[in-house]
Amino acid sequence: MRTEILKYRRMKGLSQQQLADDVGVSRQTIVSLEKERYVASLTLAYKISKYFGYSIEEIFHMEEE
Amino acid sequence: MLFKTAKNFEEFKENEKLARILIFVLSVIALIGIYLCFRLDKNSYQSGFFTGIFSAMVFYLIKLFRLSKNESKLKAEFIKTYDERNILIQQQASQKTVSISIIGIGMASLISSIFNMQIALTLGLTCVSIALVFFITIALVKKRL
Structure with missing residues (x-):
C-alpha cells in the first residue's frame, strides 16, 4: 500500500x-505509515483522509502485484 | 483500560475509574491474604505470592491515580492503549509467544521425562492447558467476529 501522508x-x-494527536494514534504509527511499513485500518484511513480533506483513494493507493 | 473496551476517551475515563476501584479491592484482598499467611503461619511461597500481588496492585493504583490527576497524560495513555499499530504488535507478539511456549514446554517435558516423570507430567499438562485455552479463546473470538 502506497500512501501520500507525508506529502x-x-x-x-x-x-x-500534531497529525498523530489529531487523528488519535501514536507518532510511531504515523512514522510507520509514512515509511509504508504498516497498512492503516479502514477506520484510520478514513480519519486521515477526512482530516486532510481528500478521498481515501487520493491518499492511499493499492499497489498491484 | 483493563480489557480495552472503550469506544472513546470519555468511556476510557469511566473505565479508568472502574479499574481503580477493582485494583483497590484486589489490593485489599491481597493484604488480607498476607495477614492470613502470617497469622496461620503458612509457607513463604503463599505469603510471597500475596506480597507480589499487593505490590503490583499498589504500583498500578499509584500509576492510575497519577493519570487521573493529569488530563493530557490520560489522553496520551488512551492513545497508547488504543493505537491500532500497538494493538497489532501485541496480537502478533501474543500469538508467537503462545506458539513458542507450547513448543518450549513440550520439549522441556520430553527431556525431563528421562530424569523425572512427575516433572514431565506437570509440564505436559501445562502444555496441553495452554493449547486448550488458546484454542478455546480462538473459538470464542471467532463467534464474536
Whole structure:
C-alpha cells in the first residue's frame, strides 16, 4: 500500500506528533505509515483522509502485484 | 483500560475509574491474604505470592491515580492503549509467544521425562492447558467476529 501522508502533512505544515494527536494514534504509527511499513485500518484511513480533506483513494493507493 | 473496551476517551475515563476501584479491592484482598499467611503461619511461597500481588496492585493504583490527576497524560495513555499499530504488535507478539511456549514446554517435558516423570507430567499438562485455552479463546473470538 502506497500512501501520500507525508506529502499532505508537509503541505499542511504539520509535525508527525500534531497529525498523530489529531487523528488519535501514536507518532510511531504515523512514522510507520509514512515509511509504508504498516497498512492503516479502514477506520484510520478514513480519519486521515477526512482530516486532510481528500478521498481515501487520493491518499492511499493499492499497489498491484 | 483493563480489557480495552472503550469506544472513546470519555468511556476510557469511566473505565479508568472502574479499574481503580477493582485494583483497590484486589489490593485489599491481597493484604488480607498476607495477614492470613502470617497469622496461620503458612509457607513463604503463599505469603510471597500475596506480597507480589499487593505490590503490583499498589504500583498500578499509584500509576492510575497519577493519570487521573493529569488530563493530557490520560489522553496520551488512551492513545497508547488504543493505537491500532500497538494493538497489532501485541496480537502478533501474543500469538508467537503462545506458539513458542507450547513448543518450549513440550520439549522441556520430553527431556525431563528421562530424569523425572512427575516433572514431565506437570509440564505436559501445562502444555496441553495452554493449547486448550488458546484454542478455546480462538473459538470464542471467532463467534464474536
